[in-house]
Amino acid sequence: MEPKARGVPWVLLSCALALTLEAVTVLPAWARAWAPSWVALCLLYWAMALPQRYGLSLAWCMGILLDILTQYPLGAHAIALSWVIFFDLTLYQQLRMFPLPQQAAIVLVLIGLAECTVQLASQVFGHGSFHVPALGTAVSSALVWPALFLVLRAYRRRLRIA
Numbered sequence: 523m524e525p526k527a528r529g530v531p532w533v534l535l536s537c538a539l540a541l542t543l544e545a546v547t548v549l550p551a552w553a554r555a556w557a558p559s560w561v562a563l564c565l566l567y568w569a570m571a572l573p574q575r576y577g578l579s580l581a582w583c584m585g586i587l588l589d590i591l592t593q594y595p596l597g598a599h600a601i602a603l604s605w606v607i608f609f610d611l612t613l614y615q616q617l618r619m620f621p622l623p624q625q626a627a628i629v630l631v632l633i634g635l636a637e638c639t640v641q642l643a644s645q646v647f648g649h650g651s652f653h654v655p656a657l658g659t660a661v662s663s664a665l666v667w668p669a670l671f672l673v674l675r676a677y678r679r680r681l682r683i684a
Contacts, residue, residue, distance in 0.1 A: 529683030533568055533576060536674065537584055540564035545591050556658040558666045559633050561588055561599075562606055566629065566667075567674045569610045570617055572684070581607040598643035602636035609635075622668040630664035 540560040549557055561584050568576040585600030592599070609632055610617065617625060637659050677683075 529572075529678075529681065532677075532681050532683055533572075536568075536677065537561070537564055537580070541584070541587060541591060544588060556662050558663040559636065559659050561585075562603055562633055562636055563629070563663055563667060563670050564674070565603060565607055566610050566632070567671060569607045570614045571675070571678060573611050573614045577611050578604055578607055594640065595643055595647040598640045598647075601643065602639035605639060606632045606636045622671060625671070626664040626667040629667045630660050633663040634660035636660075 540563070543560040544557075565576075565581050565584060568580070581603040582600050585598075585603040586596065588594075588599040588603070589596050613628075617628060620628070634657055637657055
């Protein structure tokens, strides 16, 4: 197998794990609004680490899968994740240079933008109204980012994903 193609199954496995974490609803209803956006975090990492290989098409596909999984209007998460990854790809060289706390602050803003986009799409299609507690996802995602970044970086280096 070509060296570049060798890492694709491992990246897709990490994305599948992120989808699984999003689907697991063991949290009580009040805590679900504070669950991190695992798919967005996973996509942010891969787009920052390997921007030439993982970007908008992966974000769009994962967004569609997330829409189906969570029963949101088709395209809501796809658009939101595409926005996030577009900004990540635009700024990835600067983001790589920032320390993890500063990256977490940017993750807070990007995931907050994604959550607002999903909420707006849901409201447009009549599936709910905008509620501020959904922004708790952005806060928890920013708090989880440093640990997830370090885990995925170790995973990438151990498996020599390039």
